Amino acid sequence: MTYFSRFKTFILPAALLLASCGEPEPVKIGFVAGISGAGADTGLAARNALMMVVDEVNEKGGINGHPIELVIRDDQKSGEVGRQLMNEFHELGVTAVIGPIISSVGYGMLPGINEHQIITISPTVSALELAGKDDHLFRMNSTTSENAGAYARKQVELGRKKVALALDHANATFTESWANEFQRQYVDLGGEVVARIPFNQKGESGFSDPAEQLLASGADAFLLVANGFDSAQLSLQIRKRGATHPIAAAEWAASEQLIAMGGAAVEGLEVLQTYNRNDQSAHFLKFVDAYKARFNSIPGYTSVATHDAVTMLIAGLEKQAKDDIALKDALLQLRDVQGLQQMLSFNEYGDSGRQSYYLTIRNGQFVVQ
CATH class of the missing domain: 3.40.50.2300 (Response regulator)
Structure with missing residues (x-):
C-alpha cells in the first residue's frame, strides 16, 4: 500500500x-x-x-x-x-x-x-x-425532487394541464427518479401525466418512434428527460412532423450541445439550469x-x-x-x-444543492425567463 x-x-x-x-x-x-x-x-x-x-x-x-x-x-x-x-x-x-x-x-x-x-x-x-x-x-x-418540482410548478404556471414525458432508459436511475418526482408534484398541483415514453432501451435506436408516441399522447406539452444531444434529436423529430407543442427538457439537457445540435427545432425550448450564465461577478x-x-x-x-x-x-x-x-x-x-x-457546504449526509434558473432558448441563446 x-x-x-x-x-x-x-x-x-x-x-x-x-x-x-x-x-x-x-x-x-x-x-x-x-x-x-x-x-x-x-x-x-x-x-x-x-x-x-x-x-x-x-x-x-x-x-x-x-x-x-x-x-x-x-x-x-x-x-x-x-x-x-x-x-x-x-x-x-x-x-x-x-x-x-x-x-x-x-x-x-x-x-x-x-x-x-x-x-x-x-x-x-x-x-x-x-x-x-x-x-x-x-x-x-x-435532488430530482427539488429540480423536477420546479418543472411541475412551471408547467402549471404556464397553464399546461397534460404533459407527456420521454425518458432516456440508458440513465434510468436518474430519469425514473425524476419522472416519479415530477408526476407526484404535478398531479398534486392538478396536472396529468398522460404518457411516460422510454427510449434508448436495449436493442432500440432512433428517435422517430418516441416522437410519434409523444405526438399520439394527447399532451399539451412534452418534457424530455434526456441529455442535450438526445433532447435535440427528439425535438428535431417532433418539429419535423409539424408539431408546435411546447417542449421542455430536464436540467440534464442544459448544455451548449442542445442548441448546436437542435438549431431551429429547439427555439422556445425551456430548461432549468443550475448556474447563472449571466453572472457578472x-x-x-x-x-x-x-x-x-x-x-x-x-x-x-x-x-x-x-x-x-x-x-x-x-x-x-x-x-x-x-x-x-x-x-x-x-x-x-x-x-x-x-x-x-x-x-x-455539505449536510450530514454529504449532500449539497444548487441555485437554479429557468431558461428559454431564443435566437440560439439561453435566456433567463
Whole structure:
C-alpha cells in the first residue's frame, strides 16, 4: 500500500511536513465521466474545469507540497464500467474521485465507493436513491425532487394541464427518479401525466418512434428527460412532423450541445439550469475568460459544478492535513466555502444543492425567463 493510498483516509503529519528523499509523492485524484460518444460534451466540460483547478493548485505548491496527479477515466456512461473503475482507482492508490456526471453510473459505482472507502464527489448526480445516505459519496447537486418540482410548478404556471414525458432508459436511475418526482408534484398541483415514453432501451435506436408516441399522447406539452444531444434529436423529430407543442427538457439537457445540435427545432425550448450564465461577478468572469482562452469554448453547467466540487475537495484535503482527521470528516465539517457563484457546504449526509434558473432558448441563446 502506498503512502497516499493511506492518505485517503488518515494523515501522517510528519510525512506531509517533511518530504522524503526525491520528489514528494503525488496526491492522486481520480476523475470519471462519459468523455466519448454522443453526449460526451458534459463529461468533457467537467474534465476541463477539473484540470483548471488542479493546475492552479499545483502552481501554488500542491497539497502541503505534494502535487496533484489526475487519473482520468471514461465511464462510457455505464454503471458496470463505473463499478470496475472504482476497483482500478483502489489499486492505483487514488485518494478521492471527482464524478460521475450521470446518476446511473453513480448507482453502479456506489458499492465500490463504500467498499474501498474512497471519497467520491459528484458534481451533478441527483437521483433520490443516491441522497440522504451516510456513505462515501458526496453530491453537489440538488435532488430530482427539488429540480423536477420546479418543472411541475412551471408547467402549471404556464397553464399546461397534460404533459407527456420521454425518458432516456440508458440513465434510468436518474430519469425514473425524476419522472416519479415530477408526476407526484404535478398531479398534486392538478396536472396529468398522460404518457411516460422510454427510449434508448436495449436493442432500440432512433428517435422517430418516441416522437410519434409523444405526438399520439394527447399532451399539451412534452418534457424530455434526456441529455442535450438526445433532447435535440427528439425535438428535431417532433418539429419535423409539424408539431408546435411546447417542449421542455430536464436540467440534464442544459448544455451548449442542445442548441448546436437542435438549431431551429429547439427555439422556445425551456430548461432549468443550475448556474447563472449571466453572472457578472469578477470571480465568475475570471473563470469564464480562463476557460475560453484554454479550451476555446464556453463553460457549461457541469464545468461550474465540477469547479465547485474540486474546490470542496481541495478545502477538505487541506483541513484533513491541518486537523489530522479523516477526509470524510473534514468535508462534512466545511462551512461556507466560496464557490464560483454560491457558498458551498455539505449536510450530514454529504449532500449539497444548487441555485437554479429557468431558461428559454431564443435566437440560439439561453435566456433567463
